[in-house]
Amino acid sequence: xxxxxxxxxxxxxxxxxxxxxxxxxxxxxxxxxxxxxxxxxxxxxxxxxxxxxxxxxxxxxxxxxxxxxxxxxxxxxxxxxxxxxxxxxxxxxxxxxxxxxxxxxxxxxxx
Amino acid sequence: xxxxxxxxxxxxxxxxxxxxxxxxxxxxxxxxxxxxxxxxxxxxxxxxxxxxxxxxxxxxxxxxxxxxxxxxxxxxxxxxxxxxxxxxxxxxxxxxxxxxxxxxxxxxxxx
DNA sequence: TCGTATTTGCTCATTTTTGCAGAAGTATTA
DNA sequence: TAATACTTCTGCAAAAATGAGCAAATACGA
Numbered sequence: 001x002x003x004x005x006x007x008x009x010x011x012x013x014x015x016x017x018x019x020x021x022x023x024x025x026x027x028x029x030x031x032x033x034x035x036x037x038x039x040x041x042x043x044x045x046x047x048x049x050x051x052x053x054x055x056x057x058x059x060x061x062x063x064x065x066x067x068x069x070x071x072x073x074x075x076x077x078x079x080x081x082x083x084x085x086x087x088x089x090x091x092x093x094x095x096x097x098x099x100x101x102x103x104x105x106x107x108x109x110x111x
Numbered sequence: 112x113x114x115x116x117x118x119x120x121x122x123x124x125x126x127x128x129x130x131x132x133x134x135x136x137x138x139x140x141x142x143x144x145x146x147x148x149x150x151x152x153x154x155x156x157x158x159x160x161x162x163x164x165x166x167x168x169x170x171x172x173x174x175x176x177x178x179x180x181x182x183x184x185x186x187x188x189x190x191x192x193x194x195x196x197x198x199x200x201x202x203x204x205x206x207x208x209x210x211x212x213x214x215x216x217x218x219x220x221x222x
Numbered sequence: 223t224c225g226t227a228t229t230t231g232c233t234c235a236t237t238t239t240t241g242c243a244g245a246a247g248t249a250t251t252a
Numbered sequence: 253t254a255a256t257a258c259t260t261c262t263g264c265a266a267a268a269a270t271g272a273g274c275a276a277a278t279a280c281g282a
Contacts, residue, residue: 006151008240008267009120009203016210028231038206040117046269048232053267067277072229074276092120093217095149099127106204119240119267139258154243159259164240178250183256185249 005057007092013038014050015089018060018081026065026076027051051079059085118170118203124149125161126200129171129192137176137187138162162190170196 007015017033018025031047034040054060065076081089100106118126128144129136142158145151165171176187192200211217 006120006241009117009123009207010268012120012207013210016207016214016216019214019216020210026231034210037209037212040206043268043270044232045234045271048234049268052233068230069278070230071278072231072276073278074229074231076231090217093211095151096120096123096127097217098148099124099131099145100204101148103127103130105127105130106201106208117268121241137258154241155259156244156261157240157242159261160242161240163260179257180251181257182251183249183258184251185256185258187258 005088007059007088008050010046011050011054011059012089012092014047014054015059015081015085018079018085023078023080025079030079054085055079057084057088058082059088118199121157122161122165123200123203125158125165126170126192126196129190129196134189134191136190141190165196166190168195168199169193170199 013034014030017030020033021029027044027047030051031042031044034042034047051060051062055062060079060081062077062079065078067073067075124145125141128141131144132140138155138158141162142153142155145153145158162171162173166173171190171192173188173190176189178184178186
């Protein structure tokens with residue numbers, strides 16, 4: 001990958017949330033997924049600005065979903081990972097894995 | 112980020128390099144380790160500024176090594192991980208692991 | 223049914239922190 | 253004085269983080 005094509009930490013989390021949420025990935029569910037899994041508070045604006053950046057870079061795409069018949073159920077902006085996004089994620093994770101390879105860093109790794 | 116609670120991607124790499132290099136961790140070797148393992152070019156200034164920040168946050172400590180009898184062998188500033196740094200690293204990695212848990216994201220995981 | 227409250231969801235502006243790049247400076251040996 | 257190994261400084265770009273406010277939908281009482 002060329003320059004400036006690396007993913008930040010939070011961006012990686014967003015992409016991982018996309019994969020997990022599949023067809024139900026939009027701002028609120030992405031935020032919720034990250035909060036629940038990491039147990040850290042996430043401001044909603046942060047999610048959307050990461051999504052913007054990632055879309056600009058071609059790492060995800062968006063489409064507008066229909067409104068749902070529940071109170072407040074307005075139309076959602078749904079996101080999905082692109083092939084380029086998947087590749088970038090794999091690459092970033094690979095680099096980190098290489099850095100950690102062979103080290104005892106996450107507690108006991110293999111019991 | 113924000114309040115310096117979380118580690119950025121590059122900061123994690125620096126801490127992992129420290130562990131790997133043990134008693135031989137200083138600017139140049141840290142840079143080299145990251146470059147070799149990730150196959151991405153790393154500017155030396157970036158390494159030192161990350162080291163500065165991490166030291167300020169108490170995630171690593173430094174001491175001055177003695178000069179060595181080789182041409183240009185001036186004194187090195189040696190770094191080592193603190194317990195707080197180890198904890199922060201484990202925590203960051205744990206959050207990412209939680210995000211990825213159960214997903215098929217790194218190709219075939221167990222070949 | 224009108225108006226307003228409530229809920230879900232999104233946008234925008236701003237600041238702080240990290241990432242990145244290269245030039246400059248320092249200490250040491252040849 | 254020159255070469256080498258290493259560190260520091262400076263400036264800008266990108267990412268992370270915060271917070272306020274806008275928009276669209278349903279609920280519900282007057």
